[in-house]
Amino acid sequence: MGPVTFVALVLAAVIVQAARRRPSPPPKGARAARLYRDPPPLFVLTWLFVLPPWLLAFAGLWRGDVDVARVAVLVGGLVVALPWPWARLFAIPLGWPRAAAALAHLAAHTWRADRDGGAALAAVLAARNSGDAHDVARARARVEQLDRLGGAGVVAAALLADHDGDVGLSARTLEAVACFDRRVVPPAARRVAVELRAQHLLARGDWSALRKLAPEGSRFAVFAARCAARLDPAGRAAPTDEWTLRLRWLLTPRRRRTRALLTRALARPAAPASAAPPTPAEPLSAPTLQRAVALQVWSTKAARVLTPDHLTELGHAWAEALDSLEQQRRTAGLGVGVPVGAGPIAGGADGFADGVVVALAELAALLDLSRFSLVDQPAVLVRAIERERTARLDALEIAVAALALRLEQADSGDLPPSLELREWLGLRALYDGVARMGADGRALAWQTAKSTICEAAVRLWNVRGEHRLAHAMNRWLLSESLAVGDERSRETHEFNVRCGS
């Protein structure tokens, strides 16, 4: 192949690549046009400037005229024209945050409307690999200084939370990505997000959720989802066959590290795991207190498969045990049959019942009780659920009041966008916590939080120009107003969402 043929092939590749770029959907308004506008076609412009000297250098080297300048132009041209592959192949795995951020910033074609976020994301990825606390601190500062927070910046914040060991915050931050308009979440950021989510689910062994994960073009996510389909008892209807799975594994990066997952999936358990918690060893005729404690222990251990029905059963067991305890106490008080100091259940019944409420409330906190009616439930269980709900509602009210105070302070109360995002996510977590407690929990949470969150979103949009984050918040407010059936709020949030669409 001569140099002319090679040059022709490179040109053809550039033209094909440029032609394959899908145009963004037409914006509906002038403001939206500014919000979601792709950067100028820097990819093509870069190639137009870089390609001629690069080709001359290449042709010179092809002829055998090797010198430093030509090699520098050849390598430099490749770095400038294809920055993201260099970041992926070298800067990020080797843990060079500054180089990774610089290369990502050049990669307008990859990060589109969120180049700053892409640079921050690349810096965080590299800093995680460098293992240097200073690198992580610098990457964190870069994320916190981001203006116009977009999808890549949000994923960078999720990676930082994961690096800090706060997997809950990381997962909540990843959930927030779905609220952002897809036009401000570059595909590369979506892939990292889905891979981080897959890591969280793998660590927990949550095969059911992993099986349903949308892969967003990530080969690792596709492979993990296929493995999960074999490992999830509910996913056995159409499991991937062994050879397809092996092929998927071959196509997945980091094969040595993913081998353990492949091995686990290939050795699929013979029998589906039971969805019911293990049966207590104590027979039903055992003393009621013993039985209730045994049920409590097994329920706590089987928390993952626990259902509201199991909680009801446990509540009845405790109601019986407490009745029995009360009868024994009365008998002891009358001095009939039970000697004074006859053992642990002769006194402290009220304090003991409080302990039962604490233990039940802990289990209730793990369940989604949004469709659970408190009517006809044992009194001790109702007390436990109300205790948990009151505590959560108090926490939500305090957080909402703190946000309202900050909004009143106007400019002095403003936070960097990444911290505004974190505050919104914190409120969402508290909101969801209340919404899961009882049939009317969501309505209660909505009435408590809707006005202040809406006010925060409006301020972000009107005063601070953080349109992307405000739009994400408005989308969430709209979905919640629909879920609660609040018609008046729905109209307001529909209007707000239309402003940014």
Added chain:
Amino acid sequence: MHPLRDNPFFVLALPVTATALEVERQGRKWLAMLELDLPSARTYATPLGRRLRTPDAVRAAMRALNDPAQRPTFEPWAAAGAALAVDSGDGGNGDDGAGDDRYERDDAGLDPRGMTWWDR
């Protein structure tokens, strides 16, 4: 304080019949062993699995068992759960306080580190 996980009788490894003197002696013993960082003192058995024993937990347990109002609230739990604590040992999904993973892994999960191109 969770009545099973943080039960003072389990923290001090005492039966419900323990006297105030025994509580004092056992508490001092655990504090001394923790001071010396002896492995056998680091965890205690509960029906929910093994838990990390800390000097603060030992002191709180001693206070609770010496308080006439608090002690009876833990006795039924300890009496009913004692057999389960012995039986279950460190099994189940209990916290054993071991490991330094940033992920809350359980038996079903895998260590996902290094499985993606960006995670070394």
